[in-house]
Amino acid sequence: MENHRIRHKLVLLMVMLCLLITTAGCGSGDEQALPAMDMLPKVSVPEHTDVDVYWDATYSMQGFTTVPQDNFYRTLPDQLSDIGSSMGTVTFYRFGESVQQLEGRQHRDFANPATYNEVTTAIHNVIDTSSTDHLTIIVTDLFESNADWSNVAQKIKEKYFAKHQAVAVIGIRNPFKGDIFDVGLDAAKFTYDSGSNPAAYRPFYLVVMGSEGQVTDFIKRWKSRTSGGPEMHYLVLSENLLQDTPTLATMETTETENLYPDSTIKQQDKRVKEYGIDSKTKPVSLSAAFTYKQDTDRCVLDLSKVKFYGQVMTVTDGQWQPASMDVDLNGSIEKDPDKDNGYIMHMKFTPEASLTRGSWNLVTASIVPAQDGITLPKWVADWNMDGAQITQGNMDGSKTANIRRLLESLKDASMEAAHPMISSMTIVINYR
Numbered sequence: 001m002e003n004h005r006i007r008h009k010l011v012l013l014m015v016m017l018c019l020l021i022t023t024a025g026c027g028s029g030d031e032q033a034l035p036a037m038d039m040l041p042k043v044s045v046p047e048h049t050d051v052d053v054y055w056d057a058t059y060s061m062q063g064f065t066t067v068p069q070d071n072f073y074r075t076l077p078d079q080l081s082d083i084g085s086s087m088g089t090v091t092f093y094r095f096g097e098s099v100q101q102l103e104g105r106q107h108r109d110f111a112n113p114a115t116y117n118e119v120t121t122a123i124h125n126v127i128d129t130s131s132t133d134h135l136t137i138i139v140t141d142l143f144e145s146n147a148d149w150s151n152v153a154q155k156i157k158e159k160y161f162a163k164h165q166a167v168a169v170i171g172i173r174n175p176f177k178g179d180i181f182d183v184g185l186d187a188a189k190f191t192y193d194s195g196s197n198p199a200a201y202r203p204f205y206l207v208v209m210g211s212e213g214q215v216t217d218f219i220k221r222w223k224s225r226t227s228g229g230p231e232m233h234y235l236v237l238s239e240n241l242l243q244d245t246p247t248l249a250t251m252e253t254t255e256t257e258n259l260y261p262d263s264t265i266k267q268q269d270k271r272v273k274e275y276g277i278d279s280k281t282k283p284v285s286l287s288a289a290f291t292y293k294q295d296t297d298r299c300v301l302d303l304s305k306v307k308f309y310g311q312v313m314t315v316t317d318g319q320w321q322p323a324s325m326d327v328d329l330n331g332s333i334e335k336d337p338d339k340d341n342g343y344i345m346h347m348k349f350t351p352e353a354s355l356t357r358g359s360w361n362l363v364t365a366s367i368v369p370a371q372d373g374i375t376l377p378k379w380v381a382d383w384n385m386d387g388a389q390i391t392q393g394n395m396d397g398s399k400t401a402n403i404r405r406l407l408e409s410l411k412d413a414s415m416e417a418a419h420p421m422i423s424s425m426t427i428v429i430n431y432r
Contacts, residue, residue: 045217049135049210050091051084054126055110056140057094062116063178064141064204069196072230073174073204074111080137081107083221087135087214097122099129110139123207127155132163135210135218142205142400143181149406156209157413164418166212166238167410168219168297169205171383173231173398176202180397192397198231200398203383212238219297233379234297237410239418241369242295246345246423247271251288254344258284258351264430272362272426277351280431286347290423293341296377299411303343305373306333306422311364312349314356323361327354331365333423345423355431366424369415376411380404 064073077092084090092107094100096118109115121143130136160167177193194200208215219234226232244250249270262276277284292303310329313320329349336342347365355361385399414420 045213046211048089049087049214049217050089050131050133051087051135051137051218052091052093052130053080053084053107054093054095054099054130054136054138055107056096056118056121056123056138057110057116058096058118058121058143058181059116059179060121060141060143060181061204062113063176063180063192063202064174065111065113065116066177067175067194067196069175070198070230071175072172072226076139077107077110079225080139083218083225084137086221087217093126093129094118095122095126096120097125099125124152124155127152127159130159130209132159132165132210135208135214137218138205138207138209140205140207141180141203142207142403142406149402149409153406153409153413156410157417160209161237161239161414161417164239165210166215166236167414168208168215168234168236169407169410170208170219170222171203171205171233171235171379173198173201173203176397180395190395190397192395194397201230202397203400203403205400212240233377233383235299235377235380235407236295236297237299237414239414239420241298241301241374241420241422242292245421246290246292248273248288248425248427251290251345251423251425253286253288255287256285258282259286262430265428272428274428277429277431280351283348283350286425286427287344288425289336289339289342289344291339291341292343292422298377299374300377301369301422302373302375303333303335303422305370306367307370308332309366309368310347312354313362313364314359316359320362323354323356325354325356329354329363329365331367331425333367343423345425347425347427351429351431355429357431359431361429361431362426363429364424364426367422368419369422371415374411374415374420376404376407380407 081090092102094102097120121140123138123140126138156167175194175196179189179191181189192202194202208218215236258278259275260278262274265274294300308331310327310331312323312327312329314323327349331345331347333343333345336344345367349363381404383399384404385396385401386404
């Protein structure tokens with residue numbers, strides 16, 4: 001079942017499902033006029049983005065407003081208003097159990113303690129209300145009433161990750177003096193005062209959801225306005241494990257066997273390369289090099305723990321369809337001994353066992369992380385207060401209860417729904 005979903009994902013993201021052939025007779029050997037390959041588009045920044053800010057107005061957030069000195073949180077309403085307005089139209093909401101739209105300048109009241117009078121935190125209702133056409137920002141301490149984070153993660157998976165959108169979590173430490181509610185399954189309550197010690201400051205979070213272009217655009221604007229501010233950390237989850245997934249457009253081809261470059265269809269998308277083959281019986285191999293540099297805002301990859309998925313498509317009844325035969329397509333990556341952070345990806349197959357005669361064949365090979373090959377950044381563990389600590393009464397207000405479990409759930413949801421790739425090769429061959 002998992003392999004079926006991943007194959008389906010590769011079809012959807014890396015090639016087209018419905019490319020119509022503009023000329024008949026694919027097997028004639030004549031030059032063919034195929035449409036361009038509609039691969040996964042690069043992340044683009046929209047010219048106008050509507051921004052919706054949902055603000056957690058429960059009592060647990062009140063303590064962020066009560067310390068006058070060094071208080072970043074009290075400037076946040078204006079910060080988000082300014083950034084949202086620079087991107088497009090910004091609308092503010094408050095939420096507890098329900099969601100209420102604010103008018104005019106009412107959002108500036110979030111700097112005042114009296115604003116926080118909600119009892120129940122229902123982030124799942126915000127997910128239900130949010131629009132995937134807008135950039136959604138949730139301001140919260142990540143305390144969901146009844147600790148029902150599995151429900152929240154499931155909703156985010158279905159509404160965002162399954163539609164190829166991104167989710168970012170920005171953690172910010174701020175002075176805090178007040179009560180903290182709904183800690184753990186027993187909904188414990190405790191009072192916390194960070195004083196003026198930055199090491200004791202309490203985290204709150206921005207959960208940012210939308211298209212990857214919208215999310216990355218917001219983070220870029222946010223960083224430019226908050227540099228030199230309080231301690232902050234980032235986690236971006238999407239179908240791209242790197243800002244630019246290595247493809248044949250950016251990789252350096254290092255070796256080919258039984259392939260020669262062709263340009264029959266004059267393919268415009270540089271991520272797809274057209275080749276011909278010299279022999280139908282000899283194995284085909286293609287190797288290309290890329291550089292991996294860890295993105296500090298994303299999960300940590302272990303490139304020794306990866307899996308391979310491949311897909312061959314052929315033209316059937318004027319459309320691209322998965323090949324009907326069992327193909328022998330394989331792929332792998334290895335460390336490049338000559339380059340720091342360098343890796344080489346390999347694709348191998350035998351034409352007569354994998355390609356359909358008399359047709360165009362589209363071959364895609366992708367390297368994806370194994371389940372244990374992708375981990376959360378270190379700051380998540382540093383900011384986490386686990387269930388054992390809570391049960392023993394060791395409440396630490398400078399940490400967030402079970403944030404590691406929550407972000408692990410979101411990471412797993414992203415991997416299951418979006419199947420993020422490390423690198424990918426796509427080639428097209430007219431197999432006469």
